[in-house]
Amino acid sequence: MEHDATAPVSDEERKVLARSELHQAIGWIALGLAVFVGSWRMDRLESQNINPYTVPGLLPGLLGIAMMLLGSLLGLRSWRRGALASRTHGFAFDGAAVRRVALIIGLCVTFGVVLVGHGLPFWLAAALFVSVAIVVLQRPQRIAAGETLGLRRLAIAAIIGLGAGGIITLVFQQVFLVRLP
């Protein structure tokens, strides 16, 4: 099997990567199996007398099989690279990085699912999101620089948020006549 060009340097790291790939392989095989079962159980429209070679589940079923095969290959490769010999269960996560990613995803999902499309005008939802995101995302830099969140910084974030929300609404809705959520 070919080696990944981005293979880590140490042998233990290589095994950890292989272990992670083994988990991914199990995920792919499970997904492929689910797709295959879903396709197999799909209505074959016999009541409509359709040509049996055109059943709706034909291609999805084949794709499910392909996914299982490729997933098995990935599993086999990770096993040959020492996935089962690894002492750890996966990558060690950097707590700060995980919190940062979770925070960003949380902010974006809150905007996309809660703020938008539920009665709040788009410009206001956008202004709220951008202002809060700027304040929250710049917090680690402020702490590192020993600065506090003053009224001036809050005002700048609010102005940027209102500007972004206002300009995007104006350009899309008024100039290019595109409907906004």
Add this chain to the structure above:
Amino acid sequence: MLSGLADLGHAYLGFLNVTSILYGLGGALLGIIVGCLPGLSATLCIALLTTLTIKLPANDAILILICSYVGTLYGGSRTAILLNIPGTAANAASCADGYALAQRGEAGRAIGIATSGAFMGTLFGVLCLAAFTPTLAEVALSFGAYEFFWLALFGVTMSGTIVGNDPLKGWLMGTLGLFVAQIGQEGLYAYNRFTFDWDQLSGGISLIPALVGAFGFAEVLTTLADPVEKKLIELKDSVLPRFREVVQYWPTVLRSGVIGVLTGLMPGVGEDSGAWMSYAAAKAASKEKELFGKGSIDGLMAAETGDMASIPGHIIPALALGIPGSAPSAVLMAAMIIHGIQPGPMMMIAHPHFVYEVVAMTSLATLSILIFGLFFVKPLLLVLRIKRTVLMPIIFLLCTVGAFASASRLFDIYCMLAIGIGAFFLRRRGYQMAPFVLGLVLGPLLDKSLRRGLVLSDGDIAPFFTRPISMAFAAVTIFTLLLYVPQFKAAVRRVTGGFGKIVRSAFGRHPRSGDAT
């Protein structure tokens, strides 16, 4: 031949008006700005502009999109030169030599070389676009369900093989894309597949929200997950394009143009392959190999000419076959469909002038980047001084608008979010998005072609392998997949090694000891 030239002339004349020129310049300018911003891709730029231009006439909208496509890739070179971060993936090959020149105080010279290389590369690609698209479309008219089945499968396989450095993960992503394309109402009997009685899923996963998620939202997450801001190198020397160097390095320009267009023709391969292959070829042929990676003019010229020449290269199969050459050209194709132009073999019959109009649009884009390369380099660099913590929330705002605007469905925003988060984590584990996108685009074609083919042959799979063009596509696809089997790969190496020996001895070149391995 003559009617083609007349159509081309008409197309050029059609764009010689103030509105079209302003749209073209505006599209290129937006593209350059997006290209300058690390993490924002041409795909995202075209997807967002597709929604912005949805109410414009078809030709104006497509003109803006093509100009932004060319502009984004050109703009990405500046970030590569000044920050050592590729503005788009296609500019990665420009980083080493461009940044080395900038560190020597020759940032302006590097930008000038990038401008001239980009201009020449796109110009060469435009000539190929005009010459080969109508011919390829005519050949494609003889394609049937069997050929299209293999063409779609070939595209996903090639994309999975070439993009990234792990073919297995590429094929898995291609398969996932093909599967996601099956969700929703299928084309033959309007049967709902994998919708779980959820009405919103009946319409399927739309391409634009999926692309905005995979290339926009995922990039926003990737950029913000890394808190380090890089320092920008100051511009001190002239940024004017260096056409004297184009003349000096003309073999590199010509070679990179050809390589760029050829890689562009391969489905789903991406502009970065054009740049890297041109760079590798230039290094192999150069007399100054030791300078590569340390500020080589030859290397920078090759990388920039190669990636820009691949843009028209990607548009050729998108127009002639309906098979996009890259993720940005997939969005471009989707935009054409939204505007009532169906790319593919029938396009030369339904819209015979459109190919020439695209040639004229790409020419205008080429001129636009030259103008911005001549006059607006320094003001445009101001955009690089905006903090990422300010810019990225605004980009996410645009992603939300982009996902929603094409169909006015909140469901599309949720799809964008889900695909973006999925893409972010998959990319961190070495999975590339280009094969997924190509699978998403080609999924309906694969499904339709397979079932139509089986109906025509009454369940016999032999025509999929015995018709001449099908046979060729099948052979290449299966060969590409088999190359992953070590024993098969070793056997191929033995055969090609032996064949190489015969060729070398036939041409009188005697290998030194050890060359045979």
